[in-house]
Amino acid sequence: MGNTVKTDSFATTYTTEQYALGSKRVQLADEVAAYGSGVDTTVSLTDAQKLMLSGERTWVFVEAAADIAAGSLCKRNADTTPYKAAEDAASETFKFDLLGVADHAIASGSYGWIICEGACVVEAEAGVAAGNLLASDGDNTAGEVDTIAGTSAGDGNRVIGIALEAEDSGSTFGAGYVIARIDIPA
Numbered sequence: 001m002g003n004t005v006k007t008d009s010f011a012t013t014y015t016t017e018q019y020a021l022g023s024k025r026v027q028l029a030d031e032v033a034a035y036g037s038g039v040d041t042t043v044s045l046t047d048a049q050k051l052m053l054s055g056e057r058t059w060v061f062v063e064a065a066a067d068i069a070a071g072s073l074c075k076r077n078a079d080t081t082p083y084k085a086a087e088d089a090a091s092e093t094f095k096f097d098l099l100g101v102a103d104h105a106i107a108s109g110s111y112g113w114i115i116c117e118g119a120c121v122v123e124a125e126a127g128v129a130a131g132n133l134l135a136s137d138g139d140n141t142a143g144e145v146d147t148i149a150g151t152s153a154g155d156g157n158r159v160i161g162i163a164l165e166a167e168d169s170g171s172t173f174g175a176g177y178v179i180a181r182i183d184i185p186a
Contacts, residue, residue, distance in 0.1 A: 011104045013112040021083035027057040038104035039121040052164040052179040057118030060186040064106040072143025087143035092158045093136040116186035124178040128167040
């Protein structure tokens with residue numbers, strides 16, 4: 001699956017499949033700087049947060065199996081529908097079963113772009129600190145991440161990224177969110 005040419009906003013959602021499911025698109029660093037985050041477009045980012053949200057992002061085109069909230073970590077709904085996304089409701093899901101983080105809400109049955117690589121804003125469990133390795137923690141709240149708890153050799157396959165700020169750091173996006181850098185193979 002190669003990159004797809006697109007000219008509309010990454011926040012655009014569709015009622016029909018406008019791009020092939022699984023298509024990927026890179027958002028260049030200057031576009032990321034201008035875009036910021038769609039989790040809450042009314043906030044003003046601090047200079048430190050702008051720096052955290054810098055760099056390129058890779059997005060993947062998915063269909064929502066159910067309503068997806070902005071900031072939610074999403075998984076494959078089923079192996080037979082690999083780009084039909086749902087909020088992850090498990091803990092420490094293998095990253096190969098995940099798709100990315102929704103930067104904006106996508107209604108059930110609609111289509112849209114989610115971030116699979118780069119800096120983003122994601123729902124997080126209380127106590128996540130800057131520098132923590134992150135894994136899914138959706139069994140507490142669907143779509144959430146937390147510090148990885150495991151210590152076995154296979155836990156690297158559950159790490160999806162790193163927190164760039166603490167969950168309780170007074171994030172512009174409110175309690176329950178962190179800025180993180182993620183890398184999900186989608």
